[in-house]
Amino acid sequence: MVASQDALPAREAKPRAKAGQAPIIQVRNLEKTYTTARGSLTLFQGLSLDVKAGEMVAIVGQSGAGKSTLLHILGALDAPTAGTVLCASVNVAQLSPQEAAAFRNREIGYVWQFHYLLPEFTALENVAMPLFARGVSKREALNTAANWLREVDLADRGSHRPGELSGGEQQRVALARALVNNPRLLLADEPTGDLDETTANRVFDLIERLHKSHGLTSIVVTHNMDLAARATCVLRLEAGQLSRGQLSAPAAYTPQTGARAAKK
Ligand SMILES: Nc1ncnc2c1ncn2[C@@H]1O[C@H](COP(=O)(O)OP(=O)(O)OP(=O)(O)O)[C@@H](O)[C@H]1O
Ligand SMILES: [Mg+2]
Numbered sequence: 001m002v003a004s005q006d007a008l009p010a011r012e013a014k015p016r017a018k019a020g021q022a023p024i025i026q027v028r029n030l031e032k033t034y035t036t037a038r039g040s041l042t043l044f045q046g047l048s049l050d051v052k053a054g055e056m057v058a059i060v061g062q063s064g065a066g067k068s069t070l071l072h073i074l075g076a077l078d079a080p081t082a083g084t085v086l087c088a089s090v091n092v093a094q095l096s097p098q099e100a101a102a103f104r105n106r107e108i109g110y111v112w113q114f115h116y117l118l119p120e121f122t123a124l125e126n127v128a129m130p131l132f133a134r135g136v137s138k139r140e141a142l143n144t145a146a147n148w149l150r151e152v153d154l155a156d157r158g159s160h161r162p163g164e165l166s167g168g169e170q171q172r173v174a175l176a177r178a179l180v181n182n183p184r185l186l187l188a189d190e191p192t193g194d195l196d197e198t199t200a201n202r203v204f205d206l207i208e209r210l211h212k213s214h215g216l217t218s219i220v221v222t223h224n225m226d227l228a229a230r231a232t233c234v235l236r237l238e239a240g241q242l243s244r245g246q247l248s249a250p251a252a253y254t255p256q257t258g259a260r261a262a263k264k
Pocket of ligand 1: 034035036041043061062063064065066067068069070
């Protein structure tokens with residue numbers, strides 16, 4: 001049982017990760033082409049991915065390779081052009097905007113390089129925001145948020161506004177907010193990208209701790225090879241495909257431009 005669930009109203013119990021389970025993320029024949037007025041850009045063609053429950057996967061790759069786009073698709077923030085994307089047994093490629101919002105709220109904790117905390121609200125209120133959005137009472141939401149601030153070692157910063165927190169503290173609050181709804185999947189897009197080395201290590205330690213203690217399945221995009229090496233599996237996104245291992249510097253990657261690509 002997760003400590004922070006105590007203050008949550010009864011919800012459908014979510015099975016937590018157990019080693020050796022079937023994939024919780026299963027991507028098949030993923031295609032993504034952006035079409036703009038200036039032409040089309042194909043990022044993935046026939047990309048496949050399996051992530052088992054409980055895994056922490058690091059995704060590395062050249063800037064522009066499509067790492068953020070892949071996370072957006074997995075998290076139902078963007079739609080694939082073709083392919084199947086099964087995430088926690090839901091084919092996210094087929095969700096309506098309303099269903100996608102509900103899916104994200106229920107299953108996905110998202111952390112970005114920038115914290116995106118609301119500056120006019122306190123740390124406690126920021127963490128409680130997803131619970132307010134779900135209609136949880138103010139008292140319960142603030143209790144649960146306080147539990148999560150304790151989990152990220154910021155119990156004494158609840159009344160601080162984001163501008164009164166350090167970069168590492170802001171990111172820890174963002175992590176608490178991402179997990180306050182007790183999702184099964186944590187998607188983190190360069191969560192330590194804005195932090196100095198020591199602070200980045202601390203935030204990554206925290207991600208690892210929460211990943212284990214809450215039975216999460218986590219996908220972390222990072223340019224930091226030392227941090228990537230700490231994941232249970234490292235995947236390199238290159239030339240529109242994912243491959244295992246290899247922490248050496250990637251070859252330069254240029255996405256395929258379609259027939260209508262802008263002329264130089
Ligand atoms: N909405 C969009 N419309 C058109 N092209 C886009 C769109 N979003 C992203 N792209 C292009 O898709 C490519 C991949 O972008 P993405 O942000 O996924 O890369 P990334 O691997 O996350 O890079 P970085 O490491 O710099 O964050 C880039 O060339 C980008 O310009
Ligand atoms: Mg990116």
